[in-house]
Amino acid sequence: MKYYPTIGIECHVQLSTKTKLFSEVDNDARGKEPNSCVSPIDYALPGMLPRLNGEAIKYAIRAGRAMNCEINAHSRFDRKHYFYPDSPKGYQITQFYHPIIGEGYVELPSGNKVRIEHAHLEGDAGKLTHFDSYSLVDLNRVDTPLIEIVSMPDIHSAKDAHDYVKALWRLMCYAEVTNGDLYNGNMRFDVNVSIAPEGSGTLGTRAEVKNLNSFKSVERAVEFEIKRQSKILDKGEKVIQETRGWNDATGETTSQRSKEEAKDYRYMPEPDIPPINLSKEFIDEESAKLPLMPKDYKEKFGGIIADDILEVLLDYPALMKKLAEVKDAKRVSNWFASVLLAEEKSAEYLNDLPTAKQLDDLSEMTEKGELSSTGAKEVFLRLFDPEMSKRDARTIAKELNVIQENDLGELERIVDEVLADPATKQAQEDFKAGQEKVIGFLVGQVMKASQGKANPAVAQQILRKKLA
């Protein structure tokens, strides 16, 4: 039988605020000792009270606006209770009843729209590492601000599921609310998949695949679930509603709980944080700070930058931002796509891009023919070299000795010199006799005499004129 899949996705986004959601501790624990980014509040000493980070509210507004969402003027925090060593307070502070971000939508490349049901702010949990006879608890991540984005079940294919999470990732990166480092779990996806006979208009029983952290794993997990559930239904059996884990190595999902325990989180309004009331002015002001989104860049550069290059570069918000600053976006986009991204260390380079002025100078020199395309690429790469990156493009070009000689007078002098050299006598005669290809030899001699700085095209022109 043919089945029609229905997919809803929950996405957790770690916000890159300076401090944590409820304390003034550094929110960036990358490379830090376990339990070193922890205050008495995060550690949940008795008598500690949460202190809401206003920056997170601003981030939430931007994230919401990036997804075309309503921002709720009134929102509130709630406590979600469970006992686990990764949750020092014994509850997570989240927004169960009144989330800050209301309905919206995300557009996919296919043209389909995925509606956002809501998105809310909450604190992340700590990290546990299990060993044979003991486990270690690291609370550095406790109460890192998260936004949980809940989609409507508007996705009906593995491809759209992939495109949705990728679109979300781009939106959150462009909104500058997250570092977007998927490898380190900055965004995590829970995917709900169900299937029903095509045309039946009903919804099947869903299985939830938790904690996916790449676009590809989302796509593969959905594909696997559709196949798995189809087989079950084909046999006339029933799909069990359950939570499943993803094994990236085998490409399979597996049941995570042998017996389904009914969880009761005993939600309760958080009495230590007053309700959040945002004025329209404040929401408008923060919404206006939303940086350019992917669609804005597409609009801006469509027809200027080749579509395939644009699509590649859109995965790098920093590059797009830079392109918006430079004069010759088309030329620079080519360098970005074919030179920078081809470099092994390109990921490192992205953190410290050349200034627009440096890139503009380089573009101009290339445009004027002062640099060959090879010379330009060489200078371009040096702009990322920590030793040279602070210098302007011309200085680097001079240092690399790649500026082409365009000065006609100087070039003529060099050509005359070459023509006066007895070693070229034979070649000159051959050319005059109609042997077209010896011009290459003569140009080569000019290049040699100019120590490679002559513009070969111009040199050839002069040679032809003189030998005519």
Add this chain to the structure above:
Amino acid sequence: MKIASKEVSAVSLVKEAFEKAKKYEDKHIFVSLNEENAIARAKEIDERIARGENVGRLAGVPYALKDNFLSKEGNTTASSLMLEPFHSPIDSTTVKKLEAEGAIMIGRTNMDSFAHGSSTENSYFGPTKNSIDDERVSGGSSGGSAVAVALDIVEFATGTDTGGSIRQPASFNGVYGLKPTYGTISRYGVVAMASSTDCVGFFTKTPDDMDLLMSICAGQDKTDMTTLPDYYNETPETEVKRIGIIKDFDNDAVDKNIRDALAKKVEFLENKGYEIVELEMPTLKYALAVYYIIVPAEISSNLSRHDGIRYGYRSKNAKDLGEIFSKSRNEGFMSENKRRIMVGNFVLSSGFYDAYYLKAQKARTKIIEEYNKAFEKVDFILMPVSPSPAFKLGEKVNDPVSMYLEDVMSVPTNLAGVPSLAVPAGKTKSGLPLGLQVVGPRRSDKNILKFAKVLEEDE
């Protein structure tokens, strides 16, 4: 404050306090004494006075700290096994403010474990005895603090009042006890009972002393988002003319001694020209039921952090993670703690939330509205704190409902967030202290204290 005239040194005051504390050891007022630190602090203050430095408004004043305030000096246990021992790396905001003014903490006072109780009999360390009668309770949960002030061991003591925990012990021991407007004093660093009703307050011997402490400790604290901007020190003076009394509480459920004490004060006020207004506040009788839904819900949540993982008690019998949680909590909490956690978990559980917690919150709004209406008619309300004077040790401790009924007249103010001051109101024939409470609209704390000075004239 009736303190150290300059002829008395801080050291001698502090030493005197310890002598008295030791004299009354049998009352079981203190969970721990802070002798070494206190004497060192007193010496430092004497030296600073000698150097002519400004030493603060409470310089050298000995005080007692309820055992649920975090302080870097000694251990904070909330009189429970669960936090035995717990050494805090930080000071609560109140401790910080008091000590910045030179106050010296003598010791930590006994309380019902985690402030759950109305007699201090639920302390893991055993009960505190009433200041004048060893067979009677001190009241609770801040029993130790009330007795420490009543017996003049210290000039003042801190307390917390979630449903009467300052006012009831104050009235059982004949001292002043203020539960301020909710949000007046920071809760940062105070072991939480019920976040939406917990208030930090004090026990003193005079309204003026209370005023001084309030002027020091009131005010917005960035570490407690529920604190109000400092209104206390900017309270406009209002003329008090009309005093309300609540008819519903004038019945046989209230001890005759207390009703007589109220009648006497009313007569005194009438003679002074105050207008006495009889109020009908029919929803107040539901306050206790509402309280015992909302408060246990918040208790069950706030006590979740005591899981045996990071600090405090961990069961030695635990074999796995589940048992670390369950056995540590089962052994570390006392029955009253567990009773409230159970009730709280029940009312918050899925399917019951709307019927209990949400409904209680709606009723709470009604109670607030009823107070608002009452304060359109009167300036303050004068009423009993509890149905009876100090009862006998053991009399109610095994009967939770009768113990909860102790709170029937004190909890409505906590639900409404309005301030209330317990004032001494004479004694029974056998010498047991009696108390009444003055309840005012939100942010009227300072004016209540002024009015208390009028009532004091009758003592």
